[in-house]
Structures are given as C-alpha cells and as structure tokens.
Amino acid sequence: MPEDGGHDYLIAPDPRAARLTRRVTGTDHTGAETEISVVEERPLTIFLNSQEIVTAMTIGDYPEYLAVGFLRNQGMLLDDDVITGVEYDDDLEVVVVRTERQTVYEEKVKKKTRTSGCAVGTVFGDMMEGLDQVVLPQLEVKTSALYALAHKINTTPSLYLEAGAIHGTVLCQGDQPLVYMEDVGRHNAVDKIAGWMFLEGVGVSDKMLYTTGRLTSEMVIKTALMGIPVLASRSGFTAWGVEIARQVGLTCIGRMRGKRFVCLSGEDRLLRDIDPDAIPEESKKHRRKSAE
Template sequence: MALLPADLLEPLAYDAVDLPRSAGAPRLSRAKRPLLRHIVIVDERGKRRTIDIPAERALTVFVDKRELVTLMTLGACPELLVLGYLLNQGLIARHADVDSIDVDWDVNAAAVKTRAGIEDFDAKTAHRVVTTGCGQGTVFGEAMAEVDAIELPAPTEARISHATLAVVLEQMRQRHSVHKQAGSVHGCALFKGSEMLVFVEDVGRHNAIDTIAGWMAVHDVAGGDKIFYTTGRLTSEMVMKAAKMGIPIVASRNGVTAMGHELATRLGMTLFGRASARRFLCYSGADRFEPEDGAGDVHAQAVAASASQ
C-alpha cells in the first residue's frame, strides 16, 4: 500500500511512551475524536480551496453528577485532560480519589465518579479567578497559597545541559503536528533528558499541560527529573501547574510574564523562554543550566541526535 504524504495524514495530538498503569488508577473511557475538520476558504486571490482547521468542541465535566466546568478541547485524550484538570485545580489530591471518568461525545459530557466524594466541594469551587488561560479562563481557589508547600529538587539534583535542551527543541521543531497542519493550537511535551515521554496538543496550553498531568498520575511518573516544554507563554498559572507536577525545568517557545518569572524565582525553578533552534533565554534558575564550549556546534549535534531517535 502506498504511503500518504505526511501533510495528508492526521497528526497525533496525543502521543506517549507505553508505560504500565499505576495501582489505583481510575477506569478511563477512550473517547478520542477527529482532530481536524475540512472547510472551503477563499484566499487573497479569490481562489477557493480546502484546508484543515482544528475541531474544537465543548466538554462539560460533571463530578458525582454535579456540573463543574466546560472545557474547550480538541478531544485527543479527554479523560486524561479531565483527570489532570482536577489535580491541577486542587479538587482531588491524587488520582486514586477518582473511580472512573467516562466521556460521551453524543452529549459532550465527561462523567467523573469519585471514590469518596470531594471534601468541601462548594468551598473549593466558589472562588473563580479570571486568567489568561486559552480555552479555560478560570481557576478555582487560591492557588498561590500553595506555593510555600511546593518543594522542587535542588539545582545539584536536577540539571540540564545546552546539548540536551538543543535536542529537545529540535525534536519539537521536527514533529508532525496539528499546529503545522492547521495552526490555532498549543503543544506541550514532557521529556526525561532528551527522551520525549508524552506529547499533547490542544486548543489551549492549559488543556495540554493538564493532560500531561493526568498521564503522569495514571502512570505514576514523578516530575523531579523531567523537563517540560510548551509552545505557549509562561504565565504564573503555567509555572504554578508545572511546579505542582514537581517539574523543576520548563522551556517555552514563547516568552515569560513578570508574574511567571517572579513565581519561578520564588520556587527555584529554571525557565527558558524564546526557545527555538539555536537560541533561548534563561529567565530564572540558571544554576541548573550547564552551558558548553562550542555552543555554535550544538544545533548540528542536536539535529543528528534527534534524527537517530
């Protein structure tokens, strides 16, 4: 059978290494939806042609039959998105608090069944804060109050070299993605060294990081020796989510906000921004970064290393 050109294949908006599920992981449905939709447009020359656009859809989350929130998502892995959302919002303490998550696209709903309910549900969901979250827009509770309880590995225990970061960036550059084919989405990935463990795209960067949080929980993956990459800007909320996931090193193709920088500095987190190809800026936590001599040759080394993986 002849292979289709890469631009005619639907890209993977969710891709992960195969790991065993952790004990007590909730039962999850598998309700992936098509990622792209074909539409006819008229270009600047008046020519009609068909293009792909991301298939954004609404998913309303019910926890123990109580409506919680509506998330706008591609639907690449909605169950992990919901689980990660509950964890990152502080509504559950661990994945074992959830018995099951069932997504039904006929009614655009996710039904979460907990094992013992959510303590102080009304209090935890009463305070909503408007944020810069793409496709999300609110957070519950006083997330900043949790900062002092977060402990990340010391700089001597979690480090990143110039060469490793270059390989990470090159892998992201080469990846066949929804963004390359249709635009209008954000991508996030989790690395251990230069090995990509999981990659997620969604209509908002918050959805993508929440999905990775769900994946980490289901597979009992710790964040202390990991690197998190995102195409989106590093706001205080994105930094906070990465910190709650235990990840000390974060890189973004985009920039860093003042509150994101302040929070990362307070937490001792390493932030790289404007990270693309050969160039990046280390905004905070430079004591984790290992620059190398001959930095001009690192890009070529990264291309070769990425091609061999």
C-alpha cells in the same frame, strides 16, 4: 501510533485524526480559492463524582486525561485519592471522575479566576494556594538536551504544523520527549499530561515540560504544583510568571529558537555542555508556524 520523525513517544500527536480538524474552503490574498485544515473545538463537561465542575473547550482527544489532570491541577484530586472510575460519554460530551473519597467543592467553584490562556482557562479558588509549600527538585539541565529536545519536538508531525491555532505541551526526560499533547488552550494540554501522569503513577523529579505557549503565571504555577522542576518554551515570558518561577525555584527557559534561548530563572542549574555555534539555525518552516 503516528509516525513521529523517528522519535519514540509514549503518546504523540496524530494530525491525521479525522475528528480533530476539518477542511474549510475560503479565498486567499489574491482572491483565489483555497482549502485549509482548521482545528475543531467542542465542549467537555467535567464532573467530580456527582458535582459538575466546569465545561472546557477542547479539541476532544484524551478527554479522560484532561478531566483527571484538570481536577488534579485544581487541587480537587489529592495525592492519595483513589480513582474508582473515569467515565466518558461521547454523545453527551461529559466525563465523570469517581473517587473513593466523598468530595464537596461548592465553595471553591464559586471563586473563579479567568486566566490569560487561549480558549480562556478557569482556575478555582486561590491561584497561589499550596505554592508556598512547593519544594522542587534541583534538576540539572544540559543545554545539549535542550537543543536535542527542541529539534525532536519541532520536527514531530503535529496539529500545530498541520493547522496552527493550537498549543502543544510535551513531557520530557533528559533529551527524550515522552508525551506530546495539544489543545486550543495551553492549560488543557498541560492538564492532559497531568492526568496521564496521575493515572500512570509517573514520577516528576527528573521531568521537564516544554510548551509552544507563553510562560505565564498560570503555566508556572501549574508546573510547580505538579512538582516538575523545569519549564521551557518557544515563546516568551510574563513578569509575574518569572517572579513566581524564581520564588519557587523553577528553572524557566524561553524564546527557544534554533541555537537561541533565554533563561530567566535557574541559571545555576544549567550545564552549558555544548557550543551554540554547533547548533543549526531553525528552519524557515518552523519560524513561519511559530509566528502564526
């Protein structure tokens, strides 16, 4: 596992992984030659049993988690489904997820919604399907934990800090980040976490998602359907995202920079246990990266 600034992760980014980035030479604003790291993109086709479901653009790490998480978040894998195999072919860039239950989703895949995510995401069927049945745990969130998480995550070596042009999503518990996934689309990063949780049988009632991306309707819906009660971000909100968060009782916190944040849903579940003036301002390095 890569060095992570002293923070213990179950899974952490590896910015040194050769196949995730490449060095590209160009010229800078002065005309001088420069070489930078850029993020790779590659297709990954996901099958559920014998049915081809989707081809996603991804950086290529953790394809099995991405496939399982995508199917789970699309409602194509059920809570009690037994997965008999997850087979990845690197040459064909294909993942096949096999289940004991016979699955047929011909009608569902005919209805697609292109989401607002980077590396445009796809949602099949009704985006709001099942949302009216969601009952989220009323998890209390300490602001001291929010500040600690932001500092730990923002100082973790990552592709985001190495190359930019990528989103990160982190599964957290209390003030501890557990699983840090990155991808060209924030929906992919969330799906990787969903896949890991499903395959590992991890509970959700005391968990939080932290993301570098916008808190859109898609992100709020994915988080709520996963049963996770808190969603936080470095970035801002969309109006529909906030509306849905309030509807389902999801604590939604954005614009987390240094000592600053804004809570637009779930304020009654925030425990303000630390003086913000005791929190240092965010470093210029992280402010610069977040603006890219």
